[in-house]
Structure formats: C-alpha cells, structure tokens
Amino acid sequence: MPTINRPLVTLAVALALLGFAGAAQSALSNQLADHGSPYLAMHGADPVHWQEWGEKALSQARQENKLLFVSSGYFACHWCHVMQQESFRNKEIAALLNRHFIPVKVDRELNPALDAHLIDFVERTRGYAGWPLNAFITPQGYPLIGTLYLPAKDFHTLLSRLAEQWLAADAELKQLAEQTSAELGSARMSNEATLPPGLGDALSATLVSSALAQGDEFHGGFGSENKFPSVPQLEALLETYTRSRDPRLEQFLRLTLSQMASQGLRDQLGGGFFRYTVDPDWQLPHFEKMLYDNALLARLYLDAAGLLQAPQYAHIGRQTLDFMLEELSTDEGALRASLSAVDDRNVEGGYYLWQRDEFEAALSPAEYSMAQLFWGLDKPPQLEHGHHLVQATSIEAVAQRLQLPVSRVQDLLASAQTKLLEQRQLRKLPRDDKIVAAWNGLALSALTRGAQLEQGERYRQAAQRLSRYLGQVLWNGKSLARARDGSNALGEAALEDYAYVAAGLLDWAMLSNSAPALSTAKQLVESAWQRFYSETGWRLSDTSLLRYGSGRAALADDALPSASGILIQTTLELAALTDNDKLRHRALVAVHNSANLASEEPFWYATHVRALLTAQTLGASGSSPR
Missing domain, CATH: 3.40.30.10 (Glutaredoxin)
Incomplete structure (x- = not known):
C-alpha cells in the first residue's frame, strides 16, 4: 500500500x-x-x-x-x-x-x-x-x-x-x-459497465508474474521475515492455473501447499492451522487458531486436491474441517471464533509444546524411536517451553532408518499421535466463544465443499445446520448481526459479513437446492449493495463515526479475501442464476471501477482479479456458473 x-x-x-x-x-x-x-x-x-x-x-x-x-x-x-x-x-x-x-x-x-x-x-x-x-x-x-x-x-x-x-x-x-x-481521501467512481476484452486474462498473467517474483522458491509462500498463508492470492493463482496450466505456477503451488501442511504452521496432532509463522521457513508460529484461517485453508486444500490431482491435499482439507467441527462447533450448529495463542499458564504455545520426557512417558519405545526421527526430537527444542512438532523427514526415510516396513511406521505414527493428543487434551486452552457472522459464512463455503467429497455426509449435515443458523438466527429478514454471544447480539454487521454469508449461502443453495438459502443469499446481496456501495465507492460500514476512508474503488485482500471482490463474484453468479439484469449491471459497474487498482497491484487485489475473470465469463453471456 x-x-x-x-x-x-x-x-x-x-x-x-x-x-x-x-x-x-x-x-x-x-x-x-x-x-x-x-x-x-x-x-x-x-x-x-x-x-x-x-x-x-x-x-x-x-x-x-x-x-x-x-x-x-x-x-x-x-x-x-x-x-x-x-x-x-x-x-x-x-x-x-x-x-x-x-x-x-x-x-x-x-x-x-x-x-x-x-x-x-x-x-x-x-x-x-x-x-x-x-x-x-x-x-x-x-x-x-x-x-x-x-x-x-x-x-x-x-x-x-x-x-x-x-x-x-x-x-x-x-x-x-x-x-x-x-x-488519503475517497475514490473517484464511474458508471461505466463495459470491460476491455480479455482484461481478466491479462491481469491473471500479471498476477502470476508478480506472485512468482515475490514467492519463496525454496519454502513456498510469500515473505522474507514471516509467513502468512495468503489464501486469497493462492486461490486466485489456483484458478489461474486451471486456465494456463503453467508448470512454474504448478510447482510453486505444490511447494507452498506441502510446506504449509507439513511444517510448523499446521498442528500436526490435532489438525488445524495457526495464523502465521514468525520465520520464512514455516517453522515457528504464533499459536492462535482462527476460524477464518481454517475455513479458508480447508477449502483451498480441497480445491487443490482436485485441480492438482493431489489426494494428499484432500486429507489435509478433511482434517481441517474435522478440527473446526470438533474444537469450534456449538450446540446450535455455528462455529466459535478462535483458540488463544496463550494457555491457562500464560505461556504462548504452551498447549502445543512438548518436553522430551513427556514423549518418553506417553509413548512406547518403538513409538518414541519413530517420533524422534519423524519430528526431529533428537535436536534441541525450538522454544523455551519445549518442542513444537514439525515434520523433519518423510515416513519412507524413517522406515529406511529403522529398517521397518512403511506400513509399520505409519501405524506407529498413528498410535503415537492418538496417545499424544489424549495427553494434550488434559491441558487447558482459552477459547473465544463468540460467533462471528462473516467467518461462519466462510465456514459454510468450506463445509459445502467438503460435502461434495466421498464420505462427506458429516460435512453436509454440518453445512445444513450452519446454513439454518445463518439464515434464521443471524439474519432477521432486514439486517444481519455481526456476532452473537449466547443469546446476545454483538456489534454491527459490516460489508464482509454480508458478502461472506451471502457467498456461503449461495454455495450451499447450489449444492442442496435449498430455496430458503437461495432466498436469503439474494436478500443479503441486495441489502449489501444498498448499504455499502454508492457513487463514492465502497463503505466498510453503513454507520461510521470515524472521519476517514469515506469510499474506495475496491477493497484490497489481507488475511481475508476482499469483501468487495467476494460480493461482486457472488452477485454475478446470482444474477446469472436468476437472470437478474439489474444485479448484473450493478456488479459490472463495480468491476469496472476496480480495474485500475487491480491492474496496478494485482497481488493485493487478487480477489478482484478473480471477479474480473468471473465478469469476463458471466457478464456478457449471463449463463450460470454452476
């Protein structure tokens, strides 16, 4: 910026x-x-x-x-x-x-x-x-x-x-x-709805060049000091790969996805991803676990499994969805906000760290021998309070070193993980129980994607319950609540709440043929345009006391995908599905106004690049994307 x-x-x-x-x-x-x-x-x-x-x-x-x-x-x-x-x-x-x-x-x-x-x-x-x-x-x-x-x-x-x-x-x-x-004032807007032919494809190519120039060729991802998952960028790159089949891009995506899953960003015992690592090698995280990160990453890995023909990524996606359902779900079918980085003893990461003697006490000699090699426990711990589990080598290398069949090492790893997880669950970790609308919208999209898998019935049932919660509890027919704590509404919903919940409900409606979900998605989309978009650009909130940031032509990606980009994509898909020219025109005008920013900085407006591709595909033809 x-x-x-x-x-x-x-x-x-x-x-x-x-x-x-x-x-x-x-x-x-x-x-x-x-x-x-x-x-x-x-x-x-x-x-x-x-x-x-x-x-x-x-x-x-x-x-x-x-x-x-x-x-x-x-x-x-x-x-x-x-x-x-x-x-x-x-x-x-x-x-x-x-x-x-x-x-x-x-x-x-x-x-x-x-x-x-x-x-x-x-x-x-x-x-x-x-x-x-x-x-x-x-x-x-x-x-x-x-x-x-x-x-x-x-x-x-x-x-x-x-x-x-x-x-x-x-x-x-x-x-x-x-x-x-x-x-730092507001944006200048246009009412033009016509896009230059091929603009989406051109910006996709620029995005790939920018991402590969910034990308870490040894460890994947982006950043030379710390590493965030950068899911909006990876999703856009994955979509671009389906069009270009660029081998350099494929190699970078595979490297990044494999490193994030096998190293310190991911919890090797309980599943789920931490927010980011403090080093460029994906080794040491800050230990908070956020619902939005895990929802976005679950869907990314499930998408990548099919598009890259890599079934190991589907396993990671499933494990991430399982973590969400087992650690964050509520009795009402919604999902909680986060797990703290700090344990009940005020130690950052204390819940996840291990001393060597704890391993020896919990595991059999055979399991411990395997664990030492697989997780690198023969080396000094990375942190003062113990080892953070990071895959140090492959199962095949461990099998060769111990002169055991690979299947035997896999069995030892599974039994060791079960025992360590049981031991870890005796510890205590503070949890933020509030239910955030936007993040639950992202979770619904991820669960809907999981419901399409073989043996995905668990995710289908969870998606159905969550869609009802979003449509009947957080949405009252006129406005959306930002969050809930028990029976109490908290905060005022922002653009991201309307955009992500509408996208999640549309995803679920298209899979399940749910008329209520489709109807609510349409109401949310129409309300979002009325509340958050005008001739001065996008507003993050429809009520703001801060005298700053009155309007923007487009909202950039950060840890979350651009809310304006998601709303544009959802609107174009909904317009194609329902043959709604008014919605289509509104979205195309917004796409046109975002084009300059997306052209100047495609990496930071990757979701808007995807919106341009959607507009390129749907804007003229009006055919349904599903």
Whole structure:
C-alpha cells in the first residue's frame, strides 16, 4: 500500500518538544467488566478507564477537548496480551491515559470496519500495521497518529509527549489530522459497465508474474521475515492455473501447499492451522487458531486436491474441517471464533509444546524411536517451553532408518499421535466463544465443499445446520448481526459479513437446492449493495463515526479475501442464476471501477482479479456458473 510520511514527520517534530502539563481528570470508569466479548471482558480489570467505541466516547472527548486513545485487538492475539500485562495494567501508564485521553478498547472482531480503517491509516502513514493497533483520534473523529505494540517505557514516553503537545497546540494537530484524512481521501467512481476484452486474462498473467517474483522458491509462500498463508492470492493463482496450466505456477503451488501442511504452521496432532509463522521457513508460529484461517485453508486444500490431482491435499482439507467441527462447533450448529495463542499458564504455545520426557512417558519405545526421527526430537527444542512438532523427514526415510516396513511406521505414527493428543487434551486452552457472522459464512463455503467429497455426509449435515443458523438466527429478514454471544447480539454487521454469508449461502443453495438459502443469499446481496456501495465507492460500514476512508474503488485482500471482490463474484453468479439484469449491471459497474487498482497491484487485489475473470465469463453471456 502507498505510504504518506509527511504527516508523521510533522508530528514527530511536534513531539520532540518535551515537557508535561496538567489536564482535568475525566469522571470515567472502566466499562468493560462482564462484557459479552471475551477480549473486552479480559480488560475489565485494567486500571485504565476503558470505554467502548461510540458517540458517547466521542462526545466525552469533545466535551473535555481530549484525544481518544483507541486500542484495537482480539482475544487470540499474543502481543495484545503482552501489551495488556506491560502497559494497560501499569498504574502509572493507566493514570496518564485516564488523565489526558479518553481510552477506548475495540474488539476488532466485533468492529471490523473501524479496525480496517485504522489499519489502512497506520499502514499508509507508517508503511506497516498489525495488532495491537493503537491510534490517537481527535475529538472530531480524525485519526492523528497510530502505533503498534510498544514496550511500556516507550509507550509512557509517547503518551507524555503527545499529552504535552496537545495541550500546547491542539488546533494545529486537529488541522493536521483533518488534512491527512483529506489527502488519503475517497475514490473517484464511474458508471461505466463495459470491460476491455480479455482484461481478466491479462491481469491473471500479471498476477502470476508478480506472485512468482515475490514467492519463496525454496519454502513456498510469500515473505522474507514471516509467513502468512495468503489464501486469497493462492486461490486466485489456483484458478489461474486451471486456465494456463503453467508448470512454474504448478510447482510453486505444490511447494507452498506441502510446506504449509507439513511444517510448523499446521498442528500436526490435532489438525488445524495457526495464523502465521514468525520465520520464512514455516517453522515457528504464533499459536492462535482462527476460524477464518481454517475455513479458508480447508477449502483451498480441497480445491487443490482436485485441480492438482493431489489426494494428499484432500486429507489435509478433511482434517481441517474435522478440527473446526470438533474444537469450534456449538450446540446450535455455528462455529466459535478462535483458540488463544496463550494457555491457562500464560505461556504462548504452551498447549502445543512438548518436553522430551513427556514423549518418553506417553509413548512406547518403538513409538518414541519413530517420533524422534519423524519430528526431529533428537535436536534441541525450538522454544523455551519445549518442542513444537514439525515434520523433519518423510515416513519412507524413517522406515529406511529403522529398517521397518512403511506400513509399520505409519501405524506407529498413528498410535503415537492418538496417545499424544489424549495427553494434550488434559491441558487447558482459552477459547473465544463468540460467533462471528462473516467467518461462519466462510465456514459454510468450506463445509459445502467438503460435502461434495466421498464420505462427506458429516460435512453436509454440518453445512445444513450452519446454513439454518445463518439464515434464521443471524439474519432477521432486514439486517444481519455481526456476532452473537449466547443469546446476545454483538456489534454491527459490516460489508464482509454480508458478502461472506451471502457467498456461503449461495454455495450451499447450489449444492442442496435449498430455496430458503437461495432466498436469503439474494436478500443479503441486495441489502449489501444498498448499504455499502454508492457513487463514492465502497463503505466498510453503513454507520461510521470515524472521519476517514469515506469510499474506495475496491477493497484490497489481507488475511481475508476482499469483501468487495467476494460480493461482486457472488452477485454475478446470482444474477446469472436468476437472470437478474439489474444485479448484473450493478456488479459490472463495480468491476469496472476496480480495474485500475487491480491492474496496478494485482497481488493485493487478487480477489478482484478473480471477479474480473468471473465478469469476463458471466457478464456478457449471463449463463450460470454452476
């Protein structure tokens, strides 16, 4: 993403003026105790006077002429836990925040639109972003400066300097924040619906060139410091491969999929994928497990199994769906948000790590001999608290080394995994039980794909229950709930909720011939266009108090696929299925407006490249894609 550094330079000069002055103490108290969000509730005992984001907090900031300190994170986030322990439970830092700012805590999973706008602001002004995301916002709602995790000493210094500068020059800082938001302003839109012939194919070729240039030829994936799964890009590349049969692309896809499945990104015992690894070799993850990652990866591996004729990927896809159903499913048929990176002893990854003596106690001598070789336990542990299981060699190599038949090694591995998993289940791992609409929409698409497999009845039944939950509990016929905690609705639904749930319901409707699912998908699509798209572009939310990011021609991919790209694809498919020219025209106009961004940065707009391909196929013919 492009960066604009002038505002930061200006502010950095301003903050160089050290000193400290007094301010009136707000008559506020911490509002987060017993909140329905586990992430917000865990901050309920902080000495910081946390408020929830909303008009009340902004009004308080205007009344007292104070900056809002808005801190966004999520339950499973390791560094969010670290900053809480180091800073937000530090009484001196809490006193600074309470005296000079209006502190606001945000669960990014309940307020994705606000979080996405702030991520965009920080990324474009700093060049990078992540969580915990900490932004200072003027009482008028303009973001001024953003930071990520800071050690307590550095955070204290920032708060002291910014408080002093605000007292000395609040008018200048308000003007600076407003100018910066204007500089990063909204998109210019067109009503044109005609696309240049072959644009989708041309951008697909550019996407492949860009991805292979950025890709790691030794370990697969993208990134030289850490590695995320990058599912939106891999899905687009996989679709492009079905058209081009490019052998270089096939080799890269196979390498990436195999490395992600066999190394440290994936839980080798219980199945499921962690969010990302901190190294470029896929070895050491941050240990949070998110529903959205696993839903996206399950579908990716199932798709790849057929398109690359690689049945081992179907096994990974099944295991990932099984993890979702066994570890995240609720009695109502929905799926929970995440499993924490930190165990009940406050050790990151502690739930998944092993000491060698634990292996020896749990396994037979034959199983232990196999495990030492297969998981590399003869080497020192990668982390202070033990070994993280990573496949060190092949089953065939272990069999040769131990002079055993391959089938015998496979049996030993299966029995060892069962015993270790039983032992691990005695440990405790915090879980975020809230049900997020968007992520359950992704899960429905993945389960629908699993239902098409041989012996896929388990996934078919789960998909049917989830489709009913989405259509009857989260959707009330007029609006969609962002999330639920038990019987309580949480947050306001954003574009991604409408887009992903509509896509999941359409996938299920086309497999099952479910008229209710198809009807709800159509209602969600029509509501999404009305709420989130206008002549100024895409809005992430239909209600926003933040004075930033009023409209965009297209939304980029991140860990999740672009919500605008998914809605366009779903709309084109629905229009083809129902012969709805109005929907088709609306989607084609949006495709046309996204074309420039997709052309400039196809890697970051890979879902929109797929939308262009869908438009190329369906836009003119109007034939059904199914």
